[in-house]
Each structure stands twice: as structure tokens, then as C-alpha cells.
Amino acid sequence: MNAKTNEGLRHWLEQRTTRWRRLGELTQKLRRGRNHDPEDVATVVTGYRSLSRDISLAQRVLPNSRLSHLVESLYLDLHTLLHRPASRPLEELKNLLVVQVPQIFRDLRTPIIVVTCLFIFAALAGGWLVHSYPDLAGLFLSARTIEEVQQGKLWTDDMLNIMPSSVLALGIFTNNAMVSFVAFSLGVFYGLGTLYIIGLNGFMLGAIFAFTARHGLADELFTFVVAHGIVELSVICVAGATGVLLGEALARPGDRSRTRAFQEASQKGLRLMVMLVVLLFGCGVIEGYISPNPIYPLSMRVAVGVGWAIVAWLMITGQLWRLFGWRSDTVASP
Amino acid sequence: MNDASLTTTGMSGIDIEMPVAGPGARAYAFVLDIHIRALLALAWIFVAGFILAGIGYVADGVFDLISAWGSFWFVAFPGLLIYLLYHPVLEVAMKGLTPGKRFAGVRIVTESGGVPGAGPLLIRNLFRIVDSAPTFYVVGFIATLVTKRHVRIGDIAAGTVLVYFRQRKQRDIEVAEQLSRADKVTPQQAALIQELLDRWKQLQPDVRARLAAKTFAAVGEPLPEVWDQDKLYARLAHLLTASDSG
Numbered sequence: 001m002n003a004k005t006n007e008g009l010r011h012w013l014e015q016r017t018t019r020w021r022r023l024g025e026l027t028q029k030l031r032r033g034r035n036h037d038p039e040d041v042a043t044v045v046t047g048y049r050s051l052s053r054d055i056s057l058a059q060r061v062l063p064n065s066r067l068s069h070l071v072e073s074l075y076l077d078l079h080t081l082l083h084r085p086a087s088r089p090l091e092e093l094k095n096l097l098v099v100q101v102p103q104i105f106r107d108l109r110t111p112i113i114v115v116t117c118l119f120i121f122a123a124l125a126g127g128w129l130v131h132s133y134p135d136l137a138g139l140f141l142s143a144r145t146i147e148e149v150q151q152g153k154l155w156t157d158d159m160l161n162i163m164p165s166s167v168l169a170l171g172i173f174t175n176n177a178m179v180s181f182v183a184f185s186l187g188v189f190y191g192l193g194t195l196y197i198i199g200l201n202g203f204m205l206g207a208i209f210a211f212t213a214r215h216g217l218a219d220e221l222f223t224f225v226v227a228h229g230i231v232e233l234s235v236i237c238v239a240g241a242t243g244v245l246l247g248e249a250l251a252r253p254g255d256r257s258r259t260r261a262f263q264e265a266s267q268k269g270l271r272l273m274v275m276l277v278v279l280l281f282g283c284g285v286i287e288g289y290i291s292p293n294p295i296y297p298l299s300m301r302v303a304v305g306v307g308w309a310i311v312a313w314l315m316i317t318g319q320l321w322r323l324f325g326w327r328s329d330t331v332a333s334p
Numbered sequence: 335m336n337d338a339s340l341t342t343t344g345m346s347g348i349d350i351e352m353p354v355a356g357p358g359a360r361a362y363a364f365v366l367d368i369h370i371r372a373l374l375a376l377a378w379i380f381v382a383g384f385i386l387a388g389i390g391y392v393a394d395g396v397f398d399l400i401s402a403w404g405s406f407w408f409v410a411f412p413g414l415l416i417y418l419l420y421h422p423v424l425e426v427a428m429k430g431l432t433p434g435k436r437f438a439g440v441r442i443v444t445e446s447g448g449v450p451g452a453g454p455l456l457i458r459n460l461f462r463i464v465d466s467a468p469t470f471y472v473v474g475f476i477a478t479l480v481t482k483r484h485v486r487i488g489d490i491a492a493g494t495v496l497v498y499f500r501q502r503k504q505r506d507i508e509v510a511e512q513l514s515r516a517d518k519v520t521p522q523q524a525a526l527i528q529e530l531l532d533r534w535k536q537l538q539p540d541v542r543a544r545l546a547a548k549t550f551a552a553v554g555e556p557l558p559e560v561w562d563q564d565k566l567y568a569r570l571a572h573l574l575t576a577s578d579s580g
Contacts, residue, residue, distance in 0.1 A: 006520045013514035013521065021507050052346035065525040066532075067513060070506040072350050077502070079344050080449050164403050170411070185463045188487060259490060266457050266491035273460070 009061060016054055020074055023047040027077045048078040094321070095328040101275045102318035104268050111241035111248075115198055119237055122202030127210040129203075137211040140204045149215050156224045159292035169288025176232060176280045180239035184246070184269050188262075191247020198240040205233075227301040228287040230309045235276050235283070238316075242269035279312050338483050340495055342447030352447060352497040355440040357478040360486075360496055364471070367434030371420035379413040422459040426452045430494075441499045442489075454492035461488030516574045519553045527570055539563060546570060 026040050026047075055075055058068040130137050137146055145155045159168060179201065186193025212221045246265045253261035290296055290304055314320035338354040355363075386408060424432045429449045430442035442458070444450045465474030465486045474486035483495050509528055516524040530545055537545070546566045550557055553573060558566065 009521045010514050010517065013510060017507060017510045017514055020510065024502065024507065048344075049346060052344060052348040055348050055350075062522060062525050066506060066509050066528065067525060069500055070502060070510060073500060073502045073506075075344065075348065076342065076350055076352075076447070079342065079350075079447075083448055085451070167403055167406055181460060182463055185461050188461070188464050188491075262491060263493045266461075267453060270453060270457050270460065 012057070013067075019047065019050070020054075020070070023051070023074055023078065027074070027081055030081055044078060044081065048075070048082060051075045051078065091328070094326050096271060096274065097315075097321045098318045098326050098328045100271050101316060104272045105238070105316050107268075108238070108241045108245060108272070111244040112238055115194075115240040115244060116234075116237045118195060119198050119202035119233070119240070122199040123206030123209075126203035126206030128206075130207040130210040131214070134211065134214060137207065140207050141211065146211075149212060149217060152215060152217065154212070154217055154220050154224065156221070156292055165288040165292075167288075168292065169284045172287045173281050173284025176236070176283060177277055179236060180273065180276055180280065183236060183239040184242045184273060187243030187246030187265075187269075188250070189247070190251050191244045194240050194243025194247060197243075198237070201236060223298050223301060224291050226298070227290045227296075227304040227308075228283045230305045231279055231312045232283040232287070234309070234312070235279050239273065239276055242272055245269060275316055279315065282308060282312070340443065340445070340447055340483070340497055350447070352443065352499070354483050355438075355496040355498055356484045357475060359438055359440050359498065360478055360484065361475070363432070363435045363438035363440050363496075365434075366437055367420070367432050370433050371417050374420070375413040375417040378416055379409055382409040382412065421462075422456055425455045425459070430455070435496075436501075439498055439500070440496050442494050443497050445493050445495060447497075450492070450494050454494050458486075458488035458492040458494055461486075461491050464488070512574050515576045517577050518573050518575070523549075523553055524574055527573055531567065531570055531574075534567060542566065549573075 023044065026044050030036055030040060030044060051071060051074060054071050055068070058065075058071045062068050126140075130140075141149070148155055163171075179197070183194050183197045186197055209218055209221060212218045246262065246269060249261035249265035250258060256264070286304060286308060290301065296304075311320065314323070338356075340352045340354055342350045342352065344350070383405075386405060421432065425442065428436075435441055442450055442455070444454065462474075465471055465477070465488050467473050471486075474488070477486045477490075478484045481490070483489075485495060489495060512528065513521050513524050516527075519527065527549060530549065534542065542563065543561050543566070546569075547557060549555075549570065555569075555573070558569065
């Protein structure tokens with residue numbers, strides 16, 4: 001390389017370093033806040049274009065040097081900044097609640113019916129098994145709980161003496177949310193993991209009801225469950241359906257690649273899970289404050305259970321938000 | 335050897351390659367994060383516990399706050415939240431980074447090299463349930479070993495990749511400015527000298543002397559008579575200054 005070229009290179013560097021410094025500062029500034037100076041934005045757009053030329057030169061004359069890394073990193077930062085989608089959280093939330101969640105829920109109709117049937121079948125099987133072989137209750141209940149039930153006492157009777165409603169509600173919510181997350185994510189094993197979790201939960205429910213029925217406590221257990229159970233069990237079935245969706249995407253991706261199908265199913269699943277978590281939070285509050293409290297009569301518990309189920313239905317189908325006049329301008333296909 | 339990379343193409347058609355982080359870098363970042371989150375949670379529990387105990391001592395059991403359930407809500411629950419929500423919250427807030435990832439020099443990007451949104455970041459965290467199974471992230475680790483881009487199942491689901499990134503520093507611009515001023519050597523030679531000076535403290539004295547001798551020979555400078563380390567450094571640094579600065 002001759003002296004003239006080196007001099008040209010030095011001159012280029014001298015000119016550019018001031019611009020790069022300025023672009024670096026502007027990148028930091030534009031990352032924060034919302035109301036940007038149009039002049040700053042115009043500088044960044046022009047700078048982004050000129051950086052592409054700088055990169056080719058830097059990569060040619062000083063490859064793998066600190067300088068080429070500097071220009072590349074600046075270019076990447078500007079690229080990310082300029083390609084960043086517009087942030088409209090409220091609009092996105094409305095779109096999620098009014099358009100996407102109801103659409104995904106509708107699309108999942110068949111898997112929801114299949115999973116619900118599996119849950120009911122497993123519950124009947126569990127009930128029949130424990131009814132026929134009561135000793136098998138030991139598989140699902142602790143020795144202490146079995147002893148209490150045999151003495152005519154439900155484990156739910158003293159719940160509020162053991163812990164306050166707030167802690168109870170939180171614990172129950174966390175547990176139910178975990179079951180739903182597990183039911184969803186285990187769909188990655190071609191849906192088999194989800195079917196196992198749903199089957200197991202149904203089986204346990206049936207078995208526990210059968211065992212309490214043998215000791216004349218099924219009515220009491222029903223009284224405990226009815227206020228929160230309708231929505232809680234439905235949510236677990238819907239979460240199972242999202243897991244089945246994952247499994248189906250992997251087993252039958254259609255004309256998409258298997259990875260793409262899996263990613264789309266995961267995105268759909270997550271959107272629905274957001275709503276399911278909200279519903280489970282409501283169930284946790286009911287199960288912590290109403291279900292274990294003996295002051296509430298059965299009629300009121302049924303009313304709460306049915307009422308919460310109606311609200312949940314209106315929420316998941318998007319009708320509740322439309323009642324508030326929420327509309328989404330953005331039509332997103334989930 | 336991990337030579338996988340992710341290419342981002344800008345509007346002007348320029349390709350930028352980002353080296354993909356392998357299982358080692360991922361594990362390093364994770365180990366750092368798990369310690370940070372555990373320490374943060376413990377720190378909260380200790381500090382909140384001491385505050386609560388202090389109030390209890392002063393108020394002599396007057397406040398309900400000191401009751402067992404008050405302790406749960408004020409001490410244990412926030413500690414648990416810090417531990418459990420560390421990854422999802424920080425990854426969203428820091429746009430694909432956590433303190434551990436930053437320290438390890440890796441970050442999460444989308445398959446096109448962009449900053450992932452909250453949705454993909456939450457998906458990759460939700461799938462930790464599968465990746466962490468049956469214990470110690472065995473599924474996730476195996477996935478990073480067998481996949482081309484060394485991703486775990488959560489990353490496949492979210493469409494994200496962990497890449498190495500180099501944080502831009504103030505020093506980088508200063509170095510570029512120095513290159514433009516150094517007229518005793520060519521910009522290429524100046525870049526090499528800068529790199530040698532940057533690594534100076536990490537090199538053994540004999541390696542320093544050898545590299546310095548090569549550099550002096552390349553730029554046509556006479557070799558020093560005394561191989562004093564500090565003087566060598568000063569002579570090399572002098573090559574990066576402008577002629578009129580002496």
C-alpha cells in the first residue's frame with residue numbers, strides 16, 4: 001500500500017471517527033424515551049447508510065481489527081434501532097384480548113373437546129378403580145389424609161386454621177399455573193407428555209371423589225370444589241389443548257418446516273396461556289377465600305362457580321372486552 | 335470447535351456475522367446467573383428479615399406485620415419472586431441480556447439477529463420446564479450439543495439464538511481516533527501495535543520482546559539496545575502518536 005493510500009485512509013478515519021462518536025451517542029439517546037428530535041432520527045438514518053460503506057472499507061483494509069468490530073457493532077446497533085417495531089402496549093393488549101385469544105380459542109375447539117373427553121374418561125376410570133379397589137387410594141392420598149377421611153373428616157376442613165386465605169390463594173394459584181405450564185410445555189414430546197398429565201390429573205380427581213364417596217364425604221368435597229373447580233378444571237383442559245397443538249405441530253407440520261410449525265404453535269400457546277393464568281388467579285382467590293370458608297352455603301358457592309365460569313367464558317371469547325367498548329384496529333392472525 | 339454463526343443482512347445488503355455461543359459459553363452464563371439470582375434472593379431475605387426483626391424488637395410484637403404470615407409476604411415471597419422471575423423479567427427488561435450473560439459476553443437475539451420481543455423471551459423461559467428435566471438441565475444441555483446453532487428447546491420454540499457480542503466501549507472510538515493520527519506507521523501497522531499494547535499486561539516478558547522486535551522490524555525502526563519492558567511499551571506507544579507531537 002503506498003503513502004498516498006495510507007494518507008487517504010488516515011483522512012477517511014479522521015472524518016469518520018467524529019461521525020461514529022456522534023452516532024454512538026445518538027443510539028444511546030434514541031434507545032431511551034419516545035419523543036425524539038426528527039433531526040436526530042434523520043442523522044441516524046443517514047449514518048446507517050454511510051456505515052454500510054464504512055464497514056466494507058474497514059473489513060477490507062483492517063479485517064478483524066478493533067476498528068472493524070467497532071463499525072460492525074455500531075451498524076448492528078443502528079440496524080436494531082431502526083428495525084425495532086413500534087411499541088404500542090395498550091393496542092397490543094387490546095389486540096391480544098379482543099382478537100388473538102378468542103381466535104386461538106376457536107381454533108383449538110377440537111383439541112379442547114378431545115382433552116376434556118380424556119380428562120372425563122380418566123376421572124371415571126380413576127373413580128371406578130378406587131371404588132372397586134379402595135386400597136389404591138394410597139397412590140393418590142397421604143396416609144394421614146386417608147385416616148382423616150376414614151374418620152369422616154375432609155382435609156379441606158381446617159385449611160384456614162393452617163394458613164390464611166392470602167397465602168392459600170397464592171399457593172393454589174402457583175400450583176395450578178405450574179400444572180398448566182407443564183401440560184402445555186410437555187406437548188413438545190409429540191403431545192404425549194400433555195396427554196399423560198391430563199390423564200393423571202383426571203384419574204386423581206376421580207379416585208379422590210370415589211374414595212370420599214365411600215366414606216360419605218363426596219357431597220362435602222363437591223361443596224368445596226364447586227366454586228373454583230368449574231373454571232379451574234376447564235383451564236387445565238384448555239392448557240392441555242395447547243400442549244396437543246404443540247404435539248400436532250411437531251407430528252404433522254403440514255407444508256411448513258417442523259421448526260416453523262413448532263414456533264407458531266408455541267406463540268399461539270403462549271398467547272392463550274396469558275389468559276389462562278389470569279383465570280387461574282381468579283380461581284386461586286376463590287379457592288383461598290370462599291371454598292374453605294364454612295360460612296358460605298352451597299347455593300352461594302354454586303352461584304360463584306357458575307358466575308365465574310360465565311365471566312371466564314366472556315373473557316376468553318373476547319365478549320367481555322367488547323362490552324367495555326374495546327376494539328382492536330390491528331387485525332392480527334395469530 | 336464451535337464455528338456456527340448467525341448472519342444479519344442490513345437494508346444496504348451488508349452482512350454482519352455473529353458467532354453463535356456454544357454449550358460452554360451458555361453454561362458459563364447460566365452458572366453466573368444462578369449464583370446472582372440466589373444471592374439476590376438471599377440478600378433480600380436477610381435484609382427484610384433483619385428489618386422485620388428490628389421492627390418487632392422496637393414495637394415489641396405490636397404490629398401484625400411481625401406475624402408468621404406477615405413474614406411470608408414481606409420476606410419469603412419477594413425472595414421467591416426474585417429467584418423465580420429473575421430470567422424472564424431481566425431478559426425482557428434488558429432486551430435479551432441478564433447480568434450473567436453480559437459478563438459471559440453473550441446475548442439472546444432472534445434468528446434474524448434482532449432484539450427479541452417479550453413474547454419469544456417468555457416462551458423460551460416457559461420451556462425451561464422441559465429443558466431442565468429430568469434434573470440439572472440435562473435435556474437442554476443435550477439439545478445444545480446436538481443442534482446446529484447450539485440452542486435448547488426453549489430457543490427452538492421461541493426462534494432465538496445465543497450469540498457472542500462485544501460491548502462497544504468508549505476506548506474503541508479513542509482507538510479509531512488514534513489510528514487516524516498515527517502517521518509514523520500505516521493504519522494497518524498502527525492497528526497491530528494497538529492490539530499488542532492492549533494485550534501487553536497479559537503477555538509474558540519474552541513474548542512481549544519477541545512481538546515488539548517483529549513490530550520494530552516491520553515498521554523499519556531500529557531495535558532497542560536495552561530490552562526494558564517499560565521503555566519498550568513507551569517506544570511502541572510513541573509510534574502511535576503524530577509526527578508533530580514529538
